[in-house]
Each structure stands twice: as C-alpha cells, then as structure tokens.
Amino acid sequence: MARNGDKTRKTIMDTAEALILEQGFSGSSIDRIIDRAGITKGTFFYHFPSKPDLAQALVERFARRDLHQLTSKMEAAEQQTDDPVHQLIAFLAQFESLADEWTAPYPGCLFATFCCESGLFEDRTLAVMRETMLTWRSRIADKLRAAVATTPPRAPVDLDSLADAITVVFEGAFIVSRTLNDPKTVAQQLRHLQTYLRLLFGIEADTRPA
Amino acid sequence: MARNGDKTRKTIMDTAEALILEQGFSGSSIDRIIDRAGITKGTFFYHFPSKPDLAQALVERFARRDLHQLTSKMEAAEQQTDDPVHQLIAFLAQFESLADEWTAPYPGCLFATFCCESGLFEDRTLAVMRETMLTWRSRIADKLRAAVATTPPRAPVDLDSLADAITVVFEGAFIVSRTLNDPKTVAQQLRHLQTYLRLLFGIEADTRPA
DNA sequence: ATGTTCATACCGACCAGATGGTTTAAAAAT
DNA sequence: ATTTTTAAACCATCTGGTCGGTATGAACAT
Structure with a gap:
C-alpha cells in the first residue's frame, strides 16, 4: 500500500x-x-518534519483557499454589474447565501484559532495570516475607492478600515455563531454589512430585513 | 506569608x-x-481543585466584568440623552475612546480564546459565555426596540441580530487587531458601527471619519 | 520474463521531558 | 488555633520526536 x-x-x-x-x-x-x-x-x-511545519502547511493552504474565494467571488460580482458599490454588495451576498445554508458543524476560521494562540507560533506562520488579511484589505479598498469616485458616501469613512470591516464581521460572526450555537449568525451579519454599504452609498434598501 | x-x-x-x-x-x-x-x-x-475549575473561575470573572461594563456604560449613556438612538451611539462611543488609547499589548477576549478551543471545555463553562452574549443581545435589543418606536429605521433590520453586531464587531476586531498588529482596529470598527446606526436612524453624520 | 535497484511511503517500538495532579511535613502569618 | 504557603518528591499518562525496518512499485538491465 x-x-x-x-x-x-x-x-x-x-x-x-x-x-x-x-x-x-x-x-x-x-x-x-x-x-x-x-x-x-x-x-x-x-x-x-515537525508540528510547527504542519501549522505552516495548514495556514498556507487555508490562505490559498481564502484568497481564491476573494478572487473568484469578486470576479463573479464584477460580471453582474459595472457599478463598484453594487459589485461589493453582490460580493457579500455570495458569501451570505453560502453561509445561509450552513446548519450543523459550526464554522471556524483557522486564522482566528491561531490568533488566539499566537504566542505559540513562528513569525512566518503569523505572517501568512497577516498578509492574507492585508490582501483582502487592499482588494476591497480598491473597489471602495472606485465606489466613492462614482458615488459620494453619505458619511465620511476611512476606506481601509471599511475594507477591514468585512474580515472583522467574518471573524466575529464565526465566534458568536459557535458560542451561541446559532448557525444563522454569519449570514445575518453579512446582511448588516450590505445594509451598511447601501445606506452609506444611498442605495434603496433591500426588501429582506438585515 | x-x-x-x-x-x-x-x-x-x-x-x-x-x-x-x-x-x-x-x-x-x-x-x-x-x-x-x-x-x-x-x-x-x-x-x-483542577484546571477545568480554573477555567470556570476565569470565565465567570470575565463575564461578571463584561456585564458590569455593559450596565455601567449603558447607564452613563442614558444620562447623556433621552433618545434611545443617541444612547446607543454614546454607549459605543465610550468603548471607542477606551479602545482608542490602547497601544502595545494587544487586546484579547477570553471568550474568543475559549471558543476557539471549545471542544476542551465543560458545558457549564461554555454556558457562561453563551449566557453573557445573550444578555448583551437582550439589553441592546431592548434599546433598539425603543429606538425604532421613536425613529423608524431607513432599512428593514432584525433587532436581535443588530444587537449581536456589537459583540461581533468586538470579537472580530480583537482578532484582526492582533493579527495585523494594529492597535487602532477596535476603535475604528466601533466607529463604523456608530456610523451604521446613524445612517440607519437618519442622524446627521459625525464630522470625524469612521 | 526476470531479478535487481531505488526512491517513495509507511509502520510501530522507543525516548526524554512535560503534563495534570497528589502527597507529606513543616513553616509563616494572623 | 487556623488558614495559607512552601518545598520537594512522586505518579500515570501524554507530549513531540527519533529510529530501524518494511512494503510497494516503477525503472532498468538482463
């Protein structure tokens, strides 16, 4: 064998x-x-060769898959509409419908888990997580800059931190979902993010409640 | 001794x-x-008597302090204004200024850490975390119900999940802050939450960017 | 066809140190 | 007189990690 x-x-x-x-x-x-x-x-x-090497391999694979989701879902959104604001909302909506189907095994993020034990890992391991988050920030912030160029926001916002808000909602919703044993949390919170963007850029609200 | x-x-x-x-x-x-x-x-x-008993003591103390913050900051907000929407924004603003002063030792939440290792803990330990989060949800949702009664929101929102959004932002921002080594993340994300509430309830934006 | 070689893939016994936890006798401090 | 703390030995089990050995199958030479 x-x-x-x-x-x-x-x-x-x-x-x-x-x-x-x-x-x-x-x-x-x-x-x-x-x-x-x-x-x-x-x-x-x-x-x-060692347990830290397993951690490294896991975090690299997780990051690869994560960035693939970012790219593929962003491309799908870009094919749906030309308006950057609607693209971002469509981007989030894809993750929402994905999360909406979850039921039993609660979601988790390897980054969050490693972050909560960060004192145990080598720098190269933590660096992968950091770089992945910064890539998300950069890609989303690009889209946000395009958005504010066409549609002035109704409140002054910093675009980098607004981009980070997506990662924040994912990580936070995973934890709340697992703690409350509520599989719907992630989808609901992604919906609030969409509502925030809609309100920020003055787009008429969706009919479904966030 | x-x-x-x-x-x-x-x-x-x-x-x-x-x-x-x-x-x-x-x-x-x-x-x-x-x-x-x-x-x-x-x-x-x-x-x-045992390590699990230490975990229990820690989580109970953390929950006690956490709920004290909820109560004391909510009472402070209620003394600032009578409008429930402004109360909620003032409530968040207090945590924001608190987080704004942080610099070096990155924040962490015992609940998040325990949640990421939840398979190791007894039910009673996880129950404390769950009940604490549900208390937050309930107290904030009460305030939100008072808010929609006086000020109709500009988008349809579910009040329980909107209440949860506060916990989600805290937990998520802790993780992103530590991963990116950026002490400002928590304050910034709390600011976005305030902007969301302002937009939702049609309150003129703050001058500082979120 | 056949025996040999070789790298890959896998096994499981073994090791030294760490782990959670116990025990005991004695010393401090109130 | 009682509570709190120390120091140190001790335990079974688990920890990450090593090591010698084995099975497999494709390549190659015969």
Whole structure:
C-alpha cells in the first residue's frame, strides 16, 4: 500500500484542521491527529518534519483557499454589474447565501484559532495570516475607492478600515455563531454589512430585513 | 506569608488569564502559570481543585466584568440623552475612546480564546459565555426596540441580530487587531458601527471619519 | 520474463521531558 | 488555633520526536 503520498498528506491536513478547529492547536496532539486519520506516527513525521511545519502547511493552504474565494467571488460580482458599490454588495451576498445554508458543524476560521494562540507560533506562520488579511484589505479598498469616485458616501469613512470591516464581521460572526450555537449568525451579519454599504452609498434598501 | 488567600487567588487568575490570552488554554500549563505567578504547585491546587475549575473561575470573572461594563456604560449613556438612538451611539462611543488609547499589548477576549478551543471545555463553562452574549443581545435589543418606536429605521433590520453586531464587531476586531498588529482596529470598527446606526436612524453624520 | 535497484511511503517500538495532579511535613502569618 | 504557603518528591499518562525496518512499485538491465 505505498505510493499515494499526496492522498495521505491531504488526509493528515484535513483531519488536523478539523481537530484544531474544535480543540485548538495545542489541544490537538499528534497522537490524536494520527488516531483520527488512521495512520501511524512514522507516517506523520514522514510528511511533516515537525508540528510547527504542519501549522505552516495548514495556514498556507487555508490562505490559498481564502484568497481564491476573494478572487473568484469578486470576479463573479464584477460580471453582474459595472457599478463598484453594487459589485461589493453582490460580493457579500455570495458569501451570505453560502453561509445561509450552513446548519450543523459550526464554522471556524483557522486564522482566528491561531490568533488566539499566537504566542505559540513562528513569525512566518503569523505572517501568512497577516498578509492574507492585508490582501483582502487592499482588494476591497480598491473597489471602495472606485465606489466613492462614482458615488459620494453619505458619511465620511476611512476606506481601509471599511475594507477591514468585512474580515472583522467574518471573524466575529464565526465566534458568536459557535458560542451561541446559532448557525444563522454569519449570514445575518453579512446582511448588516450590505445594509451598511447601501445606506452609506444611498442605495434603496433591500426588501429582506438585515 | 499566610492569610491573604484572596490576593494569591487573584494573582493566579490574573497571571493565568494573561498567559491564556497569549497561548490559549491548552498552551498554558499549570507549571508555566505558577512559574510566572511566583507561587508553588501546592498553592495552586489549594486554590483551584483542577484546571477545568480554573477555567470556570476565569470565565465567570470575565463575564461578571463584561456585564458590569455593559450596565455601567449603558447607564452613563442614558444620562447623556433621552433618545434611545443617541444612547446607543454614546454607549459605543465610550468603548471607542477606551479602545482608542490602547497601544502595545494587544487586546484579547477570553471568550474568543475559549471558543476557539471549545471542544476542551465543560458545558457549564461554555454556558457562561453563551449566557453573557445573550444578555448583551437582550439589553441592546431592548434599546433598539425603543429606538425604532421613536425613529423608524431607513432599512428593514432584525433587532436581535443588530444587537449581536456589537459583540461581533468586538470579537472580530480583537482578532484582526492582533493579527495585523494594529492597535487602532477596535476603535475604528466601533466607529463604523456608530456610523451604521446613524445612517440607519437618519442622524446627521459625525464630522470625524469612521 | 526476470531479478535487481531505488526512491517513495509507511509502520510501530522507543525516548526524554512535560503534563495534570497528589502527597507529606513543616513553616509563616494572623 | 487556623488558614495559607512552601518545598520537594512522586505518579500515570501524554507530549513531540527519533529510529530501524518494511512494503510497494516503477525503472532498468538482463
């Protein structure tokens, strides 16, 4: 049964990520990971030289997927309309419908989990998280600058921090959702963000309540 | 050095809370806690029968302080004005000025940290967090109901989830602030929340940018 | 076809130190 | 006289990590 290293590596990472989202990084011992993954210690250390290396691999994969969502959903929004404000709202609406379908296994963000244990990680690991958040800020802020150029906002706002508000809502809503055991929180909060943008740029409100 | 158990107990809790905010609960071993606190193992277990009991004590104290902030800042806001909308904005403004002064040691929320390791805790511990968040929701939602009674909102909004938005912004902003190493994030995001409320209830914008 | 070589993939016993927790006897402070 | 604290030894279990060995299968030479 040799010769499928990629699949095994993926199994380890998937298992570890799920466990870490439940118990944190420190709380997810290698023994528990390999137990759940159905592999042995030798195999684990064949694929990852150390536990910090696993953390690095996980955070890099998470960041890659996260940035892919940013890009693909932004492109989809750009095909729906030419107006940057409506693009941003459409961008958020996609995440909202995605979150609206969630029910049982509560969502979690690897970044939040690692952030809450940040003292344990190497700089390179935390740097991936920081750079990913800054990429979001930059992409969204670009769109916001285009928006204010065509539609003057009804209140003075700083565009970088308004861009950050999206990340803030995601991270905060994940935590509140899990704490309250309420799967609807993320979708609801994304809806408030859309309402904020609508009000800010003077767009008539959606009929559904935020 | 006997007969001041309360002081020692407080030292243990303060040290543990600070450590947990850096490294998480699992990452904060009892050995490290007593090392930093300058006490011995015997003393620790004299005050706390087990590690889960320490978690419980910490979360209860945190909740108590948190609810005290809610009450005291709400009362202060109620003395500033009679209008519920302005009360809510004043309420948030107090937290904003508080957060605005922060510089070095980045903020953290024990609830967020515990939430990210929630699989490790007993139900009673998680229940304290849940009840605290629900108390916030209920108190803020009351105020929001009073607000919509006097001032009809410019967009249809669900009041419970709008109340939750405050908790969401706190939790999310803590995480983004720490990840980006940016002490201003929390204050900025609280400002956006105020702007949202102002726009929602048709109040002229503040001059400072959000 | 067949035996050999070789890198990849995997196993599981083993290790030293850390973990949460206990015990005991004695010393301080009130 | 009682509460609080210390110091140190002790325990079973868990921790991240190492190591020698094994199975696999494709490549290659024969």
